[in-house]
Amino acid sequence: MLLERAAAAGISRVTATVPVGWTAGEAFATALGGALCAPLPARPEVGNHRTGPRERAVRRVELRRGGR
Template identity: 60%
Template sequence: MVDAWMLDVPGERVVVREPVPADEAPLLALFEACEDWFVAATGLPSAPGDVQSLFYALPEGARPEDKVLLVVERGGVVTGLVDAVRDHPEPGAVSVGMFLLAPWARGRGLGRAVAGALLARAEGVSRVRATVPPGWRPGERFLEGLGFVLEEESAVGAEVGNRRAGPRERGVRRAELRVGRG
């Protein structure tokens, strides 16, 4: 499990680390700032319970010990969050439930740097699966830029990342990245 590590982003101090109890308020602020993503993904803005549910939300068949939550901190400010499950839906796969960056941190290469560092540290991973709200171009472009192959929109009510879809959610676009080791 990753405790904390510095990320090499020119001119910025970026730390990726596991969350601590004191992160609840900064994560609430991050979720509020990312209303565009929540509305695109769920049809509603985030609610206070969304932060708390991060710690126990798992897709069916996943083990709690395989859950990974990472906070991205830029200049001492919580700027992003990664929610993933190792070895799901099969050994060697990683399912990303959420890869969220504050709007003011997007489009600057930070997401790409975090994703690249996580992939470089991933041992035994053969594929990464993610989802994106259909038509949410920032997420689609991000995944495509990392080399993910996007599928067509899935049926409404399908599993969404690490949770079940809510009543206002449309389907999702699944994406997959095959990780080559060689």
């Protein structure tokens, strides 16, 4: 599992994003013990790419070892 591999590498927190309104993605993230953060506004650039016209705002998900 992802968190077990992260823990073996000394990592205690993994973050990901889920598009706002994608209930299946939010349910999957919370089933893994993830904590959904407040939605982030859509931006013209995210990370190393420019967002497309249909890319929505996202919610950050924090997964911590031990579910905390």
